[in-house]
Amino acid sequence: MLAKAQDKQREFAFSRSxxxxxxxxxxxxxxxxxxxxxxxxxxxxxxRRLRDLKLSSFADYLSHLEAHQGELGNFINAMTTNLTAFFREPHHFDYLTNEYLPARQATGQQQIRVWSAGCSTGAEPYSIAIALRNHPDIDTRQWPISMIASDIDSNVLNVARAGVYDLPRIDGIDEALRKRWFLRGKGENAGMARVKPELQAMLDFRLINLTRPWQLNTRLELIFCRNVMIYFDPPTQCRILEGMADHLVEGGLLFVGHSESPTRVTDRFELIGKTIYRKR
Structure with missing residues (x-):
């Protein structure tokens, strides 16, 4: 009886089926x-999709979804979670600055190719770019550093590609970094900030579904795939992580979220730091 009462209160009919x-x-x-x-x-x-399409029930939406392939992107966009923040899980960026870049300099290896998989509105890849370009003692301006930033949600990719954020979004960033890497808007753009073009030039934004062929066509030194695996079942996690291992160079690194553990589903990685894994 309670379930029926709840159904009656809903704007649209929505069954368990x-x-x-x-x-x-x-x-x-x-x-x-x-x-x-x-x-x-x-x-x-x-x-919101039902209202926009002027449908009266979720059964109607399912019929529309099955009949119109173009709606699939809107459906996926609505279902994906896009929680993100600049320098989220800061120990990863500290590792890039304090350990990774000095190690690369010591070996003379300057090329760094990165994949930010599940980049959402861009905070993660721009944070990575800043960490790789802002070392206090190592000038990486001439290093060949590039990044693929991908997501399955086309809407958030458009935001990331534009690189424009309201000021509260960047309030948590150190003031010196804000001044160095962001341009404050003026006039009609007051209250906004834009990532500087030199950072944007490092990034190649792509729509990538992790469960489909990726077509990256390159080997990578670093992959950030943080708080993404939690949405997949173990067999899917295994397939994705095996593919990432294949795309990493020997000794390449994988950065994951605090509740994720690749070694539970594959033996291709070993833990070397807090949620940082190296390809075996």
Missing amino acids: DFDRLRQMLYDAAGISLAEYKMDMVYSRLT
């Missing part, structure tokens, strides 16, 4: 495994 079909479609399209308790989350995230 609808939810199960949407879960399966998300898994098939993006490899994302939604927990059974996230029915309310799915409802809240998709209601």
Whole structure:
């Protein structure tokens, strides 16, 4: 009786069967495994699409989704989580500055190719770029450093590519770094900040579905894939991590989120620091 009462309060009819079909479609399209308790989350995230399409139920939306391939991108965009912040999990950036760059300089290896997989609105790849270009004692301006920044959500990629953020988004960044790497907006752009072009030039933004062929066409020294694996089931995690190991150079590094552990699903990596793994 309680479930029926809740259904009546909803703007759109949404059954358990609808939810199960949407879960399966998300898994098939993006490899994302939604927990059974996230029915309310799915409802809240998709209601705007139903309103925009002038549909009256989730059954209608499912029919529309199956009939219009172009809607799949909107569906995936709505379902993906894009929590991000500049220099989130700061120990990773401290490692790049204090250990990784000095080690590269000592060996004379200057080329650094990076993949930020699941870059969201750009805070992560721009933070990586700043860390690699802002060493106090090592001038890396002439080093060939490049980065692929990818996400499955086309909307957040557009934000990342533009590199424009409201000032509260960058308040947590050290003042010296803000002045060095961001341009404050004036006039109609007051209250906004833009990443400097020299950082943007390092990044190649791409729409990449981690469960599909990546077509990276390069080997990599560093991969950041943080707080992404938590959305996949173990077999999918294993396939993705095996692919990342294949794309890393020998001794290449993988940076993951605080609740993720690649060694649980593959033996291709070894732990060398706090949520930092090296390809075996």
